Amino acid sequence: MGLVIIFALVTLLSVLGLLRSFKDKNVMGIVFAGGTLAVFGWFTVMTILHHGFPTAH
Template sequence: MIFSIIMLVTALLCAVAIVRELRRKNFFAVGFAGISFVVFGWFAVATIISIITTGGGAPTAH
C-alpha cells in the first residue's frame, strides 16, 4: 500500500510539473512530465485496484 501511495504522490508532482512547464512554454519538459504522469498514475491506480480486489499486495511465497 505504501508503494502505491508513493507512486500516487509522484504522479501528482508530475501533474504540477506539467502545469508549471506549460506556463514556461517548455514543451520538452511537458512531454517528460506527461509521460511520467501517465506511467506513475497508471501503476498507482492498478496497484490500488489490485490491493482492493485481491485483499493484499503482491502474492507471497508459502
C-alpha cells in the same frame, strides 16, 4: 500500502510539473512530465485496483 502512497506522490508531483511546463511553454518538460504522469498514474490506478485501498491482509 506504501507503494500506493509513493506512486500517488510521484503522480501528484508530475501533475504539478506538467502544469508548470505548460505555463513556461517548455516542450521538453511537457513531454517528460506527461510521460511520467501517464506511467505513474497508470501504476497508481492499477495498484489500487489490484491490491485494494486500504490493503486487505
